Amino acid sequence: MLQPRTRWRCAEVSEERVAKLAAEVSISPLLAKLLIVRGIDDAQLVGHFLNDTIEDMLDPYQLAGMSQAVERIRRAIANNERIWIYGDYDADGVSSTSLMIHLMRELDADFDYYIPHRTNEGYGLNTTAIDQAKEQGVTLIVTVDTGISAVDQIAHAASCGIDVVVTDHHEPPEVLPNAYALVNPKLDYCPYPFKGLAGVGVAFKLAHALLDRVPEHLLDLAAIGTVADLMPLTGENRIIVKHALMRMRNSAYPGIQALLQIGNVDASTLTSTHIAFSMAPRINASGRLDHANIAVQLLTTDKLDEALACAEELDRLNKERQKIVEQIVKEAEQQLADKIEAAGKVPNVIVLAKAGWNVGVIGIVASKIVERYYRPTFVLGHDEDTGMCKGSARSIDGFDLYGAMSQLGEWFEHYGGHQAAAGMTIAYEKLPQLEQALQRIADEQLTAEHYVPCTDADAACSLHDIPLQVIDELRCLEPYGMGNSTPKIIITDARVQEKRTMGKEAQHLKLMLKQDRATLDAVAFHKGTLADRISPNVVTDVLGELSINEWNGSRKPQLMLQDIRIRERQLFDLRGTRDPISAAVELTRKLNASRAGEAIWLTSRQEAGIYAAEPYVQLTDADSLKHSQSTAGEQVRDIILSCIPMESAASWSLLGQYYPHVERVHLFLPRKPEEGVLRSPDRSRIVPAFAELKRLRTWQDNKGTLMSLSSRTGLTVRELSVLLDVFRDLEFVTVEASAAGATYFMVEEPRKTSLDASPKYREWEQVSEWESAWYDGSTDALRQLLLAAWDKPLNKQTD
Structure with a gap:
């Protein structure tokens, strides 16, 4: 067996619906199924999804407040008023700010921009910055990716004679700011049909309205924030990113060219994944560790040498950020370990805080804690001078962070976010009561099942369903991202025909799967340790993403394996391994180091004594097992x-009682034991041995004599020793002990009796049968013997 890392949940779709849609639009059944799972279930919707164009962008004036925003900005430009663009320090805020800078340049406005320092000022509008704007003669502030919760700050701006146009996409609070205009698709009175815009998406719509045309030249910037902020790649976001990727491959922006170069990204193969994992982290690094102005400079310069210098600095900051994150994660996990030890379990909501933690990276730390423990997690940096904590939270399915924090809103100085991610400022002294309240909310909302991570798969299919041309066809679903994730498929009952590890340190795994005559390579990065848990020729289920492996002009289907499940207990038949004892010890150490369940080594008393220092050594006899x-x-x-x-099949079954959840047995045996296999007590071999002993009449019980008898009788020394015990049982021989050792005498006229009358003979039959099964039995026969040790099957997960 091999348990999967997560629960697999496969979408269920009527095969009749799949066949109908596939026929209507002339696509493969698999693509039809994937489209239906995404809610695209008729020919017209498929046409829109696969063939959407820039012309399909919505009218920006459907956004509530857009008319007022455009009117005020145009008036400011016409009157040569000083305008401030006020942004945020993350990738969405930076790209929003950069987009607005390009727009204001195009409109020939008198403007500047302002992004607060994450550590010194925190998120959002602040009165100190507004006072600075007043000193500079600013009369209009246009916010991007922020402002919807800035009730007091916007009121302060009004008192300073400054109008504020808010463009934002975060969840609106109950009390809205009294701004000149509020543009946010999530406002409950806003009729805009697509609610999933990023902050940069709202800024893009503002540009659309101000220019009276779709600003295609700004798509590159809009795509960065949309992908980086994990917005759903559906609707307008899909149009933005899809068409931006085509432009970005030959981008007119030196900053984007520099980011691709510093990240070693081939522009011709650029995907949304490159934006998410190469470009966005570097842009975010400036706001996390320094000031976001560096990233804004990168995206707004028209000089390639300046852009390259900025990209190199961002790359340096990103590497520094990675080191800081690694250190904080270690400290956070130690703090959590102390909480787990004190409570005896992992908290339902994890709250961690410490002085000195860099608030610019704690969101990443929270994500890593969630990834390992799968609990809603709050990570906060404590400022001992002010007594305040600034933090970030990340959630799991079923727990609404923003909703939970709204219930406790009076405890926070500031908070904001959405279901999956949030930020907050709170007094350090309030953390204990916050933690208790969050535990209570979690207890009310979550069940035990919520704390087990789940992987959603789009379809289950066979290897015959995924030839090369079908995988090629699936690319029309791109770009992938939130709301339109890379399709995950489940393949069941595939046999592992081959397995091997890859990489210098064998850190990666490659399997060849087979069903009937169809085969498929499955590659799992950083899962090389699984090789020791997958037996040859085993039947398995796998979950992963389809891709095409292109090498030297050859193209082959491939599965990027993410999880694997083996339903049957496995036997690893390693009989005949050179130096089996050392190999067994090494494997035990290796399996325990991987922390995927405990491994024990069962061995003889002699070997156990030699390796007494090994923490996982265990004797094989039943008495030892009972006592330990x-x-x-x-x-x-x-x-x-x-x-x-053990000694027999009956005693072997005890193992299933002592270790009820064993999934794998690894068998290291030499080809033959040193003393030889105890063969079945065949009369054809016993009668000649009896005759030889009768001829000899008497002999000394020593090794030399037994070896001589062995050569003459054809029995091994071990078999001769057992046979003599049988003859003693039957009174065929007598023994006299002396200082020189035992002497055997054959009885001249032994009474006639059956060999079965000897307990030693019956034991010989039993032991020989048992040993033959282990040394001579086929792998399949041994597997059946193995399964017999466990009467009750393990609980199986359902698809």
């Missing part, structure tokens, strides 16, 4: 054997 058994047996998933376990 504890609750730790519940954690054992792998058993490594280097000798024949």
